[in-house]
Amino acid sequence: MSSPTVGNPWTTGLLSRLPLPGLIALLGVVGCAASSAVILYISDDGPIHSWRVQPTVLLAIASAAANVLLAFAFSEAVTVQWWYRAQKGGTVQELHRYWACGHSAFSALRSARHFNVVALGCIVVALVPVNGPLLQRASTIASKTQTSLKPVTLHVATELPIAYTGFIQGRSTTYDSAALTGNFTRVMRAYNNRTEIRLENTGCDGVCVGRVNGVGFVPTCEMTEQPLNLSIASQDSRHMFDPQTVFSSDVSMDRLGDVDIYKTVNLKLFVKDTPNCVGQAQNITCHLVASNVSYPVIVKNNSVGLDPASSIEDDHFVAPINLDINDKTQFFGVALALDNRFKSSGQLTYHGAVGHVLETNGSLTHEYVDWDQVGVSRTIDCNTTWKSPKEDILAAAREIMFRTSVEAGMASSNEPQVVSATQEAPVTVYKSHYLYLALAMGFMLLGVLVVIPSLWGWWELGRKSTLSPIETARAFSAPALSSRDPNASASDLLKEVGERPVRYGQVVALDDVPNPGGREPPNPDIPDHTTEPSPPPSTRLAMANPNQVETPTAGFKFF
Numbered sequence: 001m002s003s004p005t006v007g008n009p010w011t012t013g014l015l016s017r018l019p020l021p022g023l024i025a026l027l028g029v030v031g032c033a034a035s036s037a038v039i040l041y042i043s044d045d046g047p048i049h050s051w052r053v054q055p056t057v058l059l060a061i062a063s064a065a066a067n068v069l070l071a072f073a074f075s076e077a078v079t080v081q082w083w084y085r086a087q088k089g090g091t092v093q094e095l096h097r098y099w100a101c102g103h104s105a106f107s108a109l110r111s112a113r114h115f116n117v118v119a120l121g122c123i124v125v126a127l128v129p130v131n132g133p134l135l136q137r138a139s140t141i142a143s144k145t146q147t148s149l150k151p152v153t154l155h156v157a158t159e160l161p162i163a164y165t166g167f168i169q170g171r172s173t174t175y176d177s178a179a180l181t182g183n184f185t186r187v188m189r190a191y192n193n194r195t196e197i198r199l200e201n202t203g204c205d206g207v208c209v210g211r212v213n214g215v216g217f218v219p220t221c222e223m224t225e226q227p228l229n230l231s232i233a234s235q236d237s238r239h240m241f242d243p244q245t246v247f248s249s250d251v252s253m254d255r256l257g258d259v260d261i262y263k264t265v266n267l268k269l270f271v272k273d274t275p276n277c278v279g280q281a282q283n284i285t286c287h288l289v290a291s292n293v294s295y296p297v298i299v300k301n302n303s304v305g306l307d308p309a310s311s312i313e314d315d316h317f318v319a320p321i322n323l324d325i326n327d328k329t330q331f332f333g334v335a336l337a338l339d340n341r342f343k344s345s346g347q348l349t350y351h352g353a354v355g356h357v358l359e360t361n362g363s364l365t366h367e368y369v370d371w372d373q374v375g376v377s378r379t380i381d382c383n384t385t386w387k388s389p390k391e392d393i394l395a396a397a398r399e400i401m402f403r404t405s406v407e408a409g410m411a412s413s414n415e416p417q418v419v420s421a422t423q424e425a426p427v428t429v430y431k432s433h434y435l436y437l438a439l440a441m442g443f444m445l446l447g448v449l450v451v452i453p454s455l456w457g458w459w460e461l462g463r464k465s466t467l468s469p470i471e472t473a474r475a476f477s478a479p480a481l482s483s484r485d486p487n488a489s490a491s492d493l494l495k496e497v498g499e500r501p502v503r504y505g506q507v508v509a510l511d512d513v514p515n516p517g518g519r520e521p522p523n524p525d526i527p528d529h530t531t532e533p534s535p536p537p538s539t540r541l542a543m544a545n546p547n548q549v550e551t552p553t554a555g556f557k558f559f
Contacts, residue, residue, distance in 0.1 A: 007484065007485035007486075007487060007488070008463055008485055008487045008488050008489065008492060009487070010462035010463070010487055011462060011463070012459055012460055012461065012462055013459055014459045017458050017459055017460075017461045017462075017464075018458065019076050019077070019080055019455055019458050021072070021076060022072070022073045022076030022077055022080075022451075022455060023073075023455075025069040025070070025072045025073035025076070026069070026070075026073045026448050026451060026452070028065070028066075028069040029066045029069045029070050029073070029444055029445075029447065029448050030444075030445070030448060032062045032063070032065050032066035032069070032444065033062075033066065033440075033441045033444040033445060035058075035062050036059055036062045036063070036135055036138075036437060036440065036441065037437060037441065039055050039058050039059055039062070039139075040055065040059070040138055040139060040432040040434065040437050041432065043055040043139060043430040043432060044430065044431065044432035045144065045429050045430070045431070046429055046430055047146070047427050047428065047429055048141065048428050048429065048430060051430070055139045055430055056135075056136055056139050059135040059136065059138065059139060060132065060135070060136065062135070063129075063131050063132040063135050063440070064132070066128075066131065066444050067128060067129050067131070067132070070125055070128055070444070070447045070448070070451065071125060073448075073451050074102075074121055074122070074125045074447075074451050074454070075102075076455075077118075077121065077451050077452075077454035077455045078098070078099075078102030078103070078118055078121075078454060078467070079465060079466055079467050080454065080455050080456075080457065080458045080461065080465075081098060081102070081117070081118050081454045081455075081456070081457070082095065082098050082099055082102070082467060083461055083465045084456070084457035084458070084460060084461065085098055086475070087460060087461070097111065097114055097116075098116065098118050099467065101116065101118045101119040101122055102118045102121075102122055103122075104122070105122050105123055105126040107119075107122075108120075108122040108123050109123065117450070117453040117454050117456075118454055120450050121450045121451050121453075121454050124446055124447055124450045125447055125450070125451070127443065128443045128444060128446075128447040130440075130443055131439075131440035131441075131443045131444055134436045134437075134439050134440035134443075135436065135437070135440045137433065137436045138432060138433050138434070138436035138437045138440065139430055139431070139432055139433070140430070140431050140433065141428055141429070141430060141431065142428075142429055142430075142431040143426055143427070143428055143429070144426070144427060144429050145206075145424050145425070145426055145427075146424070146425055146426075146427040146429075147422060147423065147424050148422075148423050148425075149420055149421070149422060149423070150203065150204060150205070150208055150420075150421050150422070150423035151203060151418050151419070151420060151421075152202050152203050152204050152208050152210060152299055152418070152419055152420075152421040152423075153201060153202055153203050153416050153417070153418050154199060154202065154212045154297075154299070154304060154409075154416060154417050154418075154419060155199060155406065155409040155410045155412070155416045155417075156212050156213065156214045156295075156405050156406050156409040156416075156417055157214065157215065157405050157406075157408035157409035157412055157414070158213050158214060158215065158292055158405075158417075159215065159292070159321065160215055160330060160404065160405075160408050161408065162330070163181065163329050163330065164181060164183055164184065164330065164333075164404070164408060165180070165181060165183070165184040165187075165329075165330065165331060165332060165333025165334050165404060166178045166179060166180055166181060166184065166329050166330075166331070166332030166333030166334070166335075166336055167179060167181060167329050167332070168329055168332070178329065178332035178333065178335075178336050179333075179336075180333045180336060180337065181333060183407060183408070183411075184333040184334075184337070184404065186407065187400065187403045187404050187407050188337055188400070190403060191396075191399060191400055191403055196303040196305070197303055197304050197305055197403060197406050198302060198303050199299075199302055199303065199304050199406070199410070200302060201302075202299050202302055202304070204299040204300070204302070204421065204423060205423065205425050206300070206423050206424050206425025206426060207298060207299070207300045207423070207424045207425070208298070208299040208300070208421035208422065208423045208424075209296075209297075209298055209299075209307065209421055209422045209423075209424070210296075210297060210299075210419045210420060210421030210422065211294045211295060211296055211297065211316070211419060212294070212295055212297050212417055212419050213292060213293070213294050213295075213318055213417065214292070214293065214295055214401070214402060214405035214406075214409075215290065215291075215292060215293075215321065215401055215404065215405045215408075216290075216291060216292075216293035216295065216312075216315055216398060216401045216402065216405070217265065217288035217289065217290060217291065217293075217312065217315075217394075217397055217398065217401060218288070218289045218291045218293065218315070218317050219286050219287070219288050219289075219312055219313075219394055220286065220287045220289070221284065221285065221286040221287075221390070222284075222285055223282055223283065223284045223285075224282075224283045225280040225281070225282060225283070226270075226280065226281050226282075226283050227279075227280060227281075228244075228246075228272060228274075228278075228279060228280060228281040229277070229278045230244055230246075230277045230278070230348060230350075230356075230382035231277040231278055231382060240350050240351070240352060241349055241350070241351070242349070242350075243347035243348070243349045243359060244347060244348050244349075245270060245345065245346070245347050246272040246281070246346055246347065246348050246358075246384075246386065247270065247271055247272060247344070247345065247346040247364075247365045247368065247386045248268075248269065248270040248344070248345040248346070249267075249268070249269050249270075249342050249343060249344045249345070249362075249364050249389060249393070250267075250268045250269075250339070250343055251265065251266065251267055251268075251335055251338045251339035251342060251343060251393075252265075252266045252268075252335065252339070253265055253266065253331070253332065253335045254266055254287075263289065263290040263321060263323055263330065263331055264287055264288065264289050264290070265287075265288040265290075265331065265334065265335045265338065265397065266285070266286070266287055266288075267284075267285070267286040267287075267288065267338075267390070267393055267394075268283075268284070268285055268286075269282070269283070269284040269285075269388060269389065269390055269393075270282070270283055270284075271284065271368075271386050271387070271388045271389075272384075272385060272386055273385050273386060273387075273388065274385060275373060275383050275384075275385050276382075276383065277381075277382035277383060282388065284388065284390055286390065286394065288394075288397060289320075290321050290330070290331050290401075291317055291318070291319065291320055291321055292317075292318040292319040292320070292321060293315040293316060293317055293318055294315060294316040294317075294318050295315055295402055296310045296314055296315075299421065304406065306398065306399060306402055311391070311394070311395065311398075312394045312395065312397075312398045315398065334397070334400060334401065334404070337400065338393065338396065338397055338400070341396065342362075342364055342389065342393050342396070343362050343364075344360065344361060344362025344363065344364030344365045345360065345361045345362065345365065346358055346359070346360040346361075346365030346366075346386075347359050347360075348380075348381075348382060348384075355379070355381055356380065356381045356382055358380045358384075364389060365386075367389075368386050368387045368388070368389050369384065369386055369387075370384070370385045370386060370387050373385050462487060463487050463488075463489050464489050465489070465490075466489075466490045468490045470490060470493060470494065470497075471489075471490040471493060473543075474486075474493060478543070479544075480497075480500060480502050480543055480544060480545075481493070481497055482497075483496045483497055484496065501545065501546050502543050502544065502545070502546070503543070503544065503545070503546040503549040504541075504542070504543045504549070505541070505549040505550055505551055505552055506540075506541060506549065506550045506551065506552045506553070506556070506558070507540050507541070507542050507544045507548050507549055508548060508549075508550060540558055541558040
């Protein structure tokens with residue numbers, strides 16, 4: 001049979017009939033799912049101020065786009081599947097079922113034993129929009145500590161003015177007659193009251209950890225053991241009231257060689273640290289040399305302090321401090337303050353039947369009794385031990401020197417130090433919850449997977465098809481839509497018949513048919529008691545030329 005030269009040829013094939021818009025839409029759904037994952041990954045732990053558009057807004061856009069694209073792809077797939085089934089042949093009811101399942105989730109649920117890929121796709125596509133609430137839950141706001149490098153401005157002096165902490169009274173030239181200066185008394189009051197060290201305009205917005213140079217001490221300590229026998233008095237009455245030292249603490253200063261300059265503070269400790277009446281005691285000697293050191297500090301809320309996790313051993317030596325004869329009293333005040341606070345001694349004396357009695361000078365002896373060893377008896381005897389105050393004294397000397405450096409730095413006209421610190425600041429960030437992302441992506445990708453089977457058979461279609469009522473009616477040979485090309489696409493068909501006037505209603509035949517439909521003619525001699533009106537002869541309900549169509553009369557039955 002020869003093919004006419006005019007008309008749209010029947011063209012099948014994988015590429016020629018490829019449902020490209022639907023496939024692109026499915027790829028778009030996959031892209032929206034991937035972009036949601038990227039948004040959550042990038043925004044996770046990111047500061048909220050770094051996002052001009054909130055991730056939740058972007059996720060909502062991605063979700064909405066995925067839902068629209070998936071719905072479009074499914075409509076394309078329903079069209080392919082309907083025409084594919086029509087070409088394979090079947091009943092009108094089957095074709096209607098494919099159309100209904102593709103346009104109504106309720107119809108898809110009711111399909112029961114006639115359940116098909118289109119019904120499955122419709123149900124899943126109807127459920128896919130749940131990804132929106134899931135993605136909204138996938139990104140929340142939380143607070144975290146963010147670490148960054150920060151330049152911090154600190155007023156800390158690296159050298160002290162002349163005679164800043166102490167001076168000599170009268171004609172004496174030695175440390176024994178020293179007195180505290182007004183500057184240093186402010187330092188000691190703040191130290192004793194545990195007052196915060198306040199600095200303005202540090203540039204630290206949270207908690208900054210770094211190092212700053214200042215005047216401090218470099219310690220050198222050594223410890224030796226000394227035999228101690230406290231049982232002599234109990235064994236020999238001649239020594240009954242002889243005091244025996246069990247604890248002592250002393251602070252002094254030494255000259256720098258033969259020069260009358262003082263910059264070394266000496267700490268001497270004697271501590272009975274063994275629980276027996278006959279045993280050993282510690283002799284501890286520390287030399288604290290005034291130097292320029294690097295302090296580990298913490299700046300918080302414009303207050304600065306030594307890092308509480310550090311000790312004097314963590315202060316790094318930077319440079320020696322050079323003093324001349326005019327500045328020999330530079331550190332007299334520090335040594336005097338330490339001596340007044342920590343100088344103490346304690347002696348045990350045996351009093352016969354009442355046992356040992358502790359006689360002390362200064363409170364430190366009592367403060368460092370090892371009460372855990374004494375126990376509930378609260379009795380001090382030759383078995384009593386003491387803890388060493390070395391670390392506490394060194395810590396006090398260190399803090400006093402740091403406070404002195406800050407006090408001098410704030411009063412100085414010199415430029416402050418700008419140090420690089422690690423800043424830990426609380427920041428509000430986005431927190432991603434990947435379980436909700438996984439669920440949302442699962443719905444999206446499941447939608448893609450169930451739509452793909454409905455595209456099956458596209459290569460067997462002979463033209464670009466739609467489910468336009470005009471195209472489907474033409475396929476059922478509707479007279480009003482007859483055209484020269486039966487294989488015309490919907491757009492080509494409309495070009496030919498689109499201007500034809502039509503109207504839906506009661507079509508009245510113009511020919512005179514005496515007995516339409518085989519019905520008996522009415523007998524005029526027999527009265528008609530029926531209340532149901534009858535349509536005119538040869539009428540039907542259809543889409544036809546408006547000249548042949550009237551508005552249907554209520555109650556008419558058409559045949």
